[in-house]
């Protein structure tokens with residue numbers, strides 16, 4: 001903090017008046033934050049209730065009060081408020097807000113630090129390299145690309161080291177598979193099942209503080225039935241197979257990580273925890289901390305929470321000075337990260353018992369009909385009669401959103417609705433649905449050019465479809481041409497896709513270099529299928545015997561049409577490799593991949609850079625080396641700045657964005673097309689190529705079993721674990737819909753098309769589909785039929 005002379009310039013009384021005025025600007029739940037004086041506090045907040053705003057104002061008030069005390073006591077407070085949030089952009093926003101408030105109060109902009117969780121961990125770990133064993137001059141943070149390669153190597157090494165377990169997996173449920181089938185299974189195991197298992201189980205275990213030995217101990221301790229063959233000749237795998245394999249893969253992964261001097265994100269947290277286990281270091285950190293405020297607390301893993309609890313613990317009482325703010329109903333990361341909303345809910349329940357739970361349930365964002373629809377969703381999903389596992393936790397915390405009272409400081413709070421506020425449509429198909437959106441958007445912007453609007457979709461491929469149709473109004477016979485009306489169509493996924501260009505080109509070049517490698521062939525086919533250039537099909541069947549696929553003999557059964565299409569593409573690539581000069585290869589691949597204008601520009605830039613770097617030795621081999629280096633050195637995450645967020649909410653722009661990315665943002669008009677039952681809640685299914693193991697996904701089984709251990713519940717057998725995984729997915733899909741619905745301020749437009757694609761890899765292949773069941777229920781509740 002600052003010097004006593006600076007302090008004396010402040011007038012304590014005047015400051016007190018200003019702080020009171022600032023407190024009056026807060027809603028009741030936010031005031032509980034500002035009134036915090038010590039100990040744990042849980043704040044369970046609804047969407048739009050002002051979590052970040054509340055946290056910023058509360059921090060400024062707390063700092064202000066400490067200055068008042070400092071003026072009175074003539075002692076300078078040295079401890080800081082640590083604020084921890086999830087993303088770098090959220091941290092930047094929060095820091096800016098607090099600084100601005102402190103300046104308004106005439107206070108120095110110090111006394112607090114804003115971190116992301118990993119930033120904080122890195123800070124702690126790197127200040128004590130001896131304790132954390134984190135030597136940043138030697139270690140590098142692993143990139144996703146390198147991580148994938150490491151997992152692949154771990155899988156290969158594990159398969160060679162554990163022939164018995166590998167054989168057991170290969171045999172699956174049916175021991176006597178033919179040679180072709182065994183080859184196909186090898187391909188699926190090596191490229192899908194085991195890498196998925198490794199990725200999921202390692203992350204889940206590591207962020208729960210479990211080592212490979214711990215995972216092995218869980219596998220061995222369980223009273224699990226061994227593998228046996230049924231009377232029908234079915235081989236039933238032992239219930240601990242997923243954990244046994246996961247423990248081995250995890251061990252291999254850790255060895256490789258250390259050998260190559262890499263560290264992953266979990267290592268940073270573990271390193272910081274090692275520091276805080278040392279009494280002296282821990283006390284020294286604790287003495288710097290006045291309080292820890294955590295935002296988005298529903299997204300923290302157990303290890304991250306442990307770090308914050310230790311840091312926030314009062315060195316005398318051991319009580320954590322920890323304020324955790326979150327919305328359990330907006331937990332949308334639990335199916336692909338170890339974050340588990342249950343932990344935060346448990347924290348809320350614990351705090352409630354001690355009278356230390358604040359509810360921020362008033363929100364000014366949306367118009368009343370939208371609030372009603374969101375509240376209806378929460379009630380309906382929790383009471384849905386078809387929850388397969390009645391004992392599993394409820395998907396939502398029963399917390400209703402309430403509008404703010406009159407006189408709330410937010411300007412334009414709970415605005416009047418546009419039309420009825422909630423519009424529900426059942427268009428005949430997805431093309432007609434986009435047409436309806438185009439017409440409604442044109443009409444809305446004609447009246448209100450300054451408004452903000454967005455289409456929120458479940459996956460990027462849907463967003464791409466919407467953008468393509470909107471940008472070609474004549475071809476798709478749309479009733480409105482947004483471009484001609486000066487309305488920008490901004491597809492967010494498009495920007496992210498450009499970072500895929502080097503990776504895709506590398507994959508195709510690796511195939512050109514060694515086309516007979518099943519892995520290279522499969523990876524190239526996956527790129528072609530993802531870009532919808534070849535029909536979706538069983539890629540393992542094609543890639544397990546590359547020669548048969550690439551050069552079918554005249555006496556063999558003719559290949560089916562989708563296979564022929566895939567083969568033609570591959571043959572074209574191989575011909576290009578022989579016939580084209582080296583420098584034309586990348587532009588050719590870019591055209592083959594049907595890149596759009598911006599992607600082509602990225603590919604051209606890439607080609608120019610590679611040509612320059614390989615000028616002395618223009619061979620394919622050297623090109624591959626240079627390109628691999630470019631791909632591997634990519635940044636882990638693009639640095640998201642405030643600027644990016646504001647690009648998503650520009651006036652007179654229709655933003656097309658995934659529901660996940662839309663979290664934290666809002667628009668006046670929000671369109672949610674493609675609400676089919678198949679997607680929301682959807683059904684976790686096992687791809688046919690993986691069914692030789694049984695009707696379950698090995699990675700999800702391992703995750704559910706590790707979760708059970710962490711929550712100290714009985715370990716589920718394979719089938720119960722798989723059911724639990726499905727339950728988790730259903731709950732999360734509905735929470736995602738809740739996040740999407742609560743982004744809307746004045747109009748929430750939802751549609752379930754009667755004809756929609758079975759797979760968005762091929763949007764033109766329409767079939768009859770059911771709407772998500774909650775939509776029908778909502779129609780009834782609204783008295784519309």
Ligand SMILES: Nc1ncnc2c1ncn2[C@@H]1O[C@H](COP(=O)(O)OP(=O)(O)OP(=O)(O)O)[C@@H](O)[C@H]1O
Pocket residue numbers: 025026027030045046047048049050051052053054327330364365409410411663664665742
């Ligand atoms: N006390 C307040 N006074 C004035 N405006 C407020 C107040 N609290 C919140 N707001 C306004 O409400 C809106 C929502 O706030 P914020 O983005 O902090 O909500 P949130 O709870 O983080 O939302 P979500 O969880 O849905 O992302 C913002 O525009 C913010 O300025």
